[in-house]
Amino acid sequence: MSNNLAVKLRSGTRQAHRDAENTGFMKCSIQGVLERECFIKVLSDVYFVYSELQTAVDKNKQYPVISVMYLPELNRQASPEKNMMFYHGNLWPHLISPLTATQNYIARIYEISAHEPTLLLGHAYTHYIGDISGGQMLPNIAQSALKLSGYEETPFYKFEQIPDKQEFKNRYRQALDTVAVDDITADKIVPEANDAFYLNMEIMKELESILIQDLGRATYNDLV
Secondary structure (H helix, E strand, C coil): CECCHHHHHHHHCHHHHHHHHCCHHHHHHHCCCCCHHHHHHHHHHHHHHHHHHHHHHHHCCCCHHHHHCCCHHHCCCHHHHHHHHHHHCCCHHHHCCCCHHHHHHHHHHHHHHHHCHHHHHHHHHHHHHHHHCHHHHHHHHHHHHHCCCCHHHCHHHCCCCCCCHHHHHHHHHHHHCCCCECHHHHHHHHHHHHHHHHHHHHHHHHHHHHHHHHHCHHHHHHHC
């Protein structure tokens, strides 16, 4: 049995993490260049991916491997819905649609949820640890670039039930190391986590096209 899944995930996704940080969209965001419509589109696609992932995790929470990682503090289903309500109003379910890359990501989550739910760990790790770590920069960037007033405009990234994020990440990784999977299964979860990164990157590439339209190609090229 594998007892170092957290280490395998952390080391095995290091390159994918670097690649994600070096997308044009992320480079622009880190420099504080973010257009309002593009940001709203980010939040809507976060809603679609997160909703599908949370549905899949909830559906499979009695599955032995998933049950170990089923931590209620991470369930923030109401938060992306609040995002959509804030920016689109009461009719938001009729006003948003996923990007093509987002549809592909949703399809992958649905597929493994139905046929190999253990692999959901790769996506859960990528999203939840990512949201608690680097994802915490996005509200600050958005607040500065778009003159937002506070977390009420980006509630998805506020973990109200996790006051100490570092302590929680440590606890999450410790829980990963208690997951009862053999080495063969662990070595399938890591590539799935990498796929999660690259599926996210495909979303970012589509968002880049929106950002380029807003900024202009010359300005975008100067930033990246």
